Amino acid sequence: MEKSLILALVLVLGTAVAVAPCRGYYSGAEPYVPAPKKVTHLHFFLQDIMSGENxxxxxxxxxxxxxxxxxxxxxxxxxxxxxTIGPNVTSGVIGNAQGLWVSTGREVSCLTVYMDFGFTVGEFNGSSISIFSRNPVSQTERELAxxxxxxKFRMAQGYAQLKTYYVNFTTGDAIVEYKVTVIH
Known part of the structure; x- marks a missing residue:
């Protein structure tokens, strides 16, 4: 009986001590208000080259x-x-897309893509967006997350609308147009 009374007393005191610091921590804090969100529209071309020496x-x-x-x-x-700014590689480089894609379609050509699109010039120099999504490449137009x-794109969310501008199925080379809406 004494052991159960001591155990109950320890549990009650332990709970009171654990709760007390929590109330003090939040007592003077302002309520969290998220920053207003901004919408940015990006337009560029991805040059995916699988052929050649480089x-x-x-x-x-x-x-x-x-x-x-x-x-x-x-x-x-x-x-x-x-x-790039335009479909030609000479139109001006604005960054690069680094990552992986995996061919995940058995019957229909489809990729699962994880890429970080890093911008190296202009207003978004040093910023990037991350895309992780299913990419049904057999469709001319598609949407990725x-x-x-x-x-500047920290905590971003949004979507990218892709359109195949050029593809060579023999070499695997492709140029893909991206129109991206980013909420950040």
Whole structure:
């Protein structure tokens, strides 16, 4: 009986001590009010080059399967693609997209993409947006999710509308137009 009384007393006092600091911590604090959100629209072209002596995208892993209906399924590609103002690589580089894409479509060509789009000039120099989404590349137009960012795009969310501008299925080279709406 004494042991249970002592245990009850320890539990009650322990709870009181644990709660007391919490009240003091919050007592003078102002209520959290999130900063107003800003909407930014970005427009650029991604230059994804898998051919030639200096590709910007390279296969880093392939599955060891020979019976797959799609021989690219399961391939992992690392990228460091240029972002340009226009569709030509000479139109002006504004940054690069570094990350990975994995061929995840067995029947239809589809990629799962994680890339960080870092900007190196202008108002957003040193900032980036992160995209992690399914990319059904067999569709000419598609939408991907913006899930975060750095710098001026910290805590970003939004979406990117993609349109294939050019693709060469033999070499794997592609130019993709991005129209991105970022809420940050």
């Amino acid at each position: 590709p910007s995208a390279v296969v880093v892993a392939r599955p060891n399967v020979t019976t797959a209906s799609n021989d690219t399924f399961g391939s992992v590609v690392a990228t460091d693609d240029l972002l 913006v899930v975060g960012g750095r710098g």
